[in-house]
Amino acid sequence: MSAHISIPMYQRAVPQRYRLTGKLCKSCGKINFPPKAVCKYCLQGASFEDVRLSGRGAVYSYTVIAGGGAPPEFETEARCKGSYPVLIVELEEGPRVITQMVNPPEEGIAIGMSVQAVFRKIYEEEGVIRYGFKFSPA
Amino acid sequence: MTKSIISCGVYLPYLRIKRDEYLSALGRCSAGMREKTVLDIDEDVITMAVEASRVALAGIDVSRVGVVTVASTGFPYQEKAQAGTLVEALGLEKNVLTAQHSNSTVSGTESLLTALSLLDQTEQPYALVVVSDAPVSGPDVDLEHGFGAAACAFVLAKDEPGLVFEGVYAQSGEAMGLRYRLPGETDIRDIGVKTFAMLDYNETVKGAVTGLANKLGRNLTDYRHVVLHQADAKSATALAKKMGCTDEQIKEGVVYPYTGDTGACSSLLGLCRVLESACAGDCILISSHGSGSGSQALSFCLETPVPKSVVFEAVLGYKRYISYIQYLKQKRSI
Structure with missing residues (x-):
């Protein structure tokens, strides 16, 4: 079973998925991404300011998902490519995000390598394309 | 303005x-x-x-x-x-x-x-x-x-x-069976007669380009770059030469050998390429083409290089x- 995300739920996350809009906590000044109802750092702040993140970051960790390990929504991609890399990226502004990597370098992925957010199709469900960010080598 | x-x-x-x-x-x-x-x-x-x-x-x-x-x-x-x-x-x-x-x-x-x-x-x-x-x-x-x-x-x-827009001239007319797609289909069709397609391309694009030059009181030799729609490797260069353009005017705007046919992008992609070497005062002419058919020729003059x-x-x-x-x-x- 895929981790089904309904269209309204995906729609609500469009600012973060399409242009990396984070939430700056007005209590502690840290950026929450993805946005939270209560700041995950100070556990108190519930008032935020929208901040557009740069999309620049570095590889914090990574793994490679083999064809058989892909969830159904990424099955087409896995079938086409055989496998695909997934990263944890530490963004310039601090937050860490889980993301797929595009155009991985032939010499391999390295911890600490610079990456940049790109706009891609994440998957398609119910005939509706779900766009969002992935990361490519910077 | x-x-x-x-x-x-x-x-x-x-x-x-x-x-x-x-x-x-x-x-x-x-x-x-x-x-x-x-x-x-x-x-x-x-x-x-x-x-x-x-x-x-x-x-x-x-x-x-x-x-x-x-x-x-x-x-x-x-x-x-x-x-x-x-x-x-x-x-x-x-x-x-x-x-x-x-x-x-x-x-x-x-x-x-x-x-x-x-x-x-x-x-x-x-x-x-x-x-x-x-x-x-x-x-x-x-x-x-x-x-x-x-x-x-x-x-x-x-x-x-920047690159100042100077004017446009268009050509349109009926050309049947050339590169078309029916409702609900994703694949493009064509009757596959290259000579027929070439005649239409030459006539339509030439009409737009010469029409624009006449409208603006220019000769094609006044343009540093002439970038025509490139749906194949030869048509654009051959037509530009037929109209009297030199290799110097044509070559920098040719992108087809590296990208293939980029459809609606074609001449605009060529424009992006020539802008890198263009100097203040240079005039640039681009012309699109769509089968069926139509063409639009646009004239620009570079006032300040585009960053x-x-x-x-x-x-x-x-x-x-x-x-x-x-x-x-x-x-x-x-």
């Missing part, structure tokens, strides 16, 4: 296939490119459009963009206001005036002309024009061999120095070659 292009951006997919791959897999290739761009499995014209726009908008206050026009022959949805996806992805104001052009490879210049007009209807100083295209057909169709993918974006401004966010040659050089089998997988043909 003058209207100028003050910035441009180009996006080419990372994947490429060489013509040699066609030759070794099929024994022939009906297109004359050296290599061509290939969409990755998670790319479409909208993702390319966003990337090209981000390059063009670098350093520009996006809240001052009042118009967005977007063009492609193959949007991912047949019905949907797809400029909205760009508005969200780029963080533009939600009250921008939008226009979407499709159904023909002439839609690229149409969207530029629409943006020039819509600029009069907004108080904001900037308009964004995005042309993104990736023509599609089945691997058994000859036309498909040349089909590439690319996006280019331009920021137009009111009364700012380069990304060097075109670097975009051409960022690539990875794939085999013909992998290419078929990317296209989901196998």
Whole structure:
């Protein structure tokens, strides 16, 4: 079973998925991404300011998902490519995000390598394309 | 009021296939490119459009963009206001005036002309024009061999120095059976008579180009660059030479050998390339073509060089070659 995300739920996350809009906590000044109802750092702040993140970051960790390990929504991609890399990226502004990597370098992925957010199709469900960010080598 | 292009951006997919791959897999290739761009499995014209726009908008206050026009022959949805996806992805104001052009490879210049007009209807100083295209057909169709993918974006401004728009001249007429697509189909068809297609291309594009030169009281020799629509390897260069253009005027705007047929992008992609070497005072003429048929020739004069966010040659050089089998997988043909 895929981790089904309904269209309204995906729609609500469009600012973060399409242009990396984070939430700056007005209590502690840290950026929450993805946005939270209560700041995950100070556990108190519930008032935020929208901040557009740069999309620049570095590889914090990574793994490679083999064809058989892909969830159904990424099955087409896995079938086409055989496998695909997934990263944890530490963004310039601090937050860490889980993301797929595009155009991985032939010499391999390295911890600490610079990456940049790109706009891609994440998957398609119910005939509706779900766009969002992935990361490519910077 | 003058209207100028003050910035441009180009996006080419990372994947490429060489013509040699066609030759070794099929024994022939009906297109004359050296290599061509290939969409990755998670790319479409909208993702390319966003990337090209981000390059063009670098350093520009996006809240001052009042118009967005977007063009492609193959949007991912047949019905949907797809400029909205760009508005969200780029963080533009939600009250921008939008226009979407499709159904023909002439839609690229149409969207530029629409943006020039819509600029009069907004108080904001900037308009964004995005042309993104990736023509599609089945691997058994000859036309498909040349089909590439690319996006280019331009920021137009009111009364700012840049590449000043001078004028347009158009040609339209009936031409049946040439490169068409029926409702509900994804594959492009063609009756496959190259001579017939060439005659139509020559007549339509020549009509637009010479009409524009006459309208502006210029000779073609007055233009430093002449960039014509490139749906194959030879037609554009052959026609430009027939009209009296020199190699110097033609060569820098030729992008087909590196990208293949990029549909609505074609001449606009060539424009992005020539802008890198153009100097103040240079005049540039571009002409689109759409089968069916129509052509629009546009004249520009460079007042101040357009800033380069990304060097075109670097975009051409960022690539990875794939085999013909992998290419078929990317296209989901196998």
